[in-house]
Amino acid sequence: MLLEQANDGYKPLTPVPTTAYNGTLIKGALTPHRTAYRMDFHDALAEDIRNCAARLLAEDVGPVDITAQLIPESQVSRARVISREPAILCGVAWVDELFRRLDPRVALTWHAADGDRIEPDQPFLELEGAARSLLTGERAALNLLQTLSATATRTRHFVDQLEGTGVQLLDTRKTLPGLRVAQKYAVACGGGTNHRIGLYDAFLIKENHITACGSIEAAVKEARSIARDLTVEVEVENFDELEQALAAEADMIMLDNFSLDDMRTAVERVAGRVKLEASGNVDESTLKAIASTGVHFISSGALTKDVKAIDLSMRVIEVQEDNRT
Incomplete structure (x- = not known):
């Protein structure tokens, strides 16, 4: 899924997975749906990405991440995310949006895309930014990634x-x-x-x-x-x-x-x-x-x-003081 960043979040662009909802129940099998009853899946997806990221942060962070306050505000870190088992990756846009809301200065570099197969110990995401922000967003991001990737992985097996x-x-x-x-x-x-x-x-x-x-x-x-x-x-x-x-x-x-x-x-x-x-x-x-x-x-x-969450892990690999202006 290719995405573009906008002020209010992410909007899906083509190409999308060929099996994704396209105005019919099942591509090529059923009749088009009346517009009055139809929710465009692209619109629903963009809205879900925004709302889900906000919801995850609200339930986990609350008013403040008190443990993150132990870390100097100026400290910058780099971290990697790996899987401990083979999986089909899913959830890139949700994680991007989550960190955009938490701290827009966090840089995310993905080494795999939604639908790609990832192998054990393969770093598929690197993050760089304020150490507080990385650790505050860690669990919310992993929770979503491990659930959506588990869904995609189970589907691929079937x-x-x-x-x-x-x-x-x-x-x-x-x-x-x-x-x-x-x-x-x-x-x-x-x-x-x-x-x-x-x-x-x-x-x-x-x-x-x-x-x-x-x-x-x-x-x-x-x-x-x-x-x-x-x-x-x-x-x-x-x-x-x-x-x-x-x-x-x-x-x-x-x-x-x-x-x-x-x-x-x-x-x-x-x-x-x-x-x-x-x-x-x-x-x-x-x-x-x-x-x-x-x-x-x-x-x-x-x-x-009945999905079993994929075992994902984030590890800080570098710590330094913030020299950014």
Whole structure:
């Protein structure tokens, strides 16, 4: 992701990851969304970078970093950030914005970009500036980097399992609180594809919606009346519901917790009339088997909700007095 610095933060520029949200749920698969319901992902991303950086500093620094006061105000330091394990990097713009807000004089030099693979002990970021500022921003920056990089890394592991199958890997709304947009971006950096960003940009009619509306047909009909050009996806749990969703002319059907044999049968029955998404009991050990059934998409909440933070470390490598004027 190329970024430009502005007075109010960072604005994403092209090129962006090819799987990033682009006004459709899934690139090349679903219909464009009505403008009134659509949040441009670039705008959402720029806003999230600003807000997230401010939020992280507020919760960690509070009124003052009292431990940093032990260090002379004039002291300047250089520091390096490394990973202790292989990872896919994600979160560059958020860290840039965090230090811009904390102390604009801190210089950051990145040796890797979002989506790049980093190896153990490889210095991928160097910082130079007031020692107080480096240490004050350290934990907030690492917390975000390790979470977004973990999301991108887990996604890449899943995507690698699907290589050559033609099946697209989708994320879900099962994101960590407050990190929806950031984790969606991380999924794209890992090679995954963004499903809907939130509740506003597509219909996903699930069991409780069907119960409340009375039937799949009624739910789909009502969705069309509300926003005709938004994608309508229906979650089904059995073949009877599958036939109802087909009859209602849903744009996409989610097969919820279907067995492998039932997925194959569903693919045969649908015969290419709509796109099929497999969901439930998805992990790295089941991906290839699910892909072999003929579904178009596999979605997994594990990409964002079950991530294990990447082990990152920042070390001060040089200390000197500030001779800058």
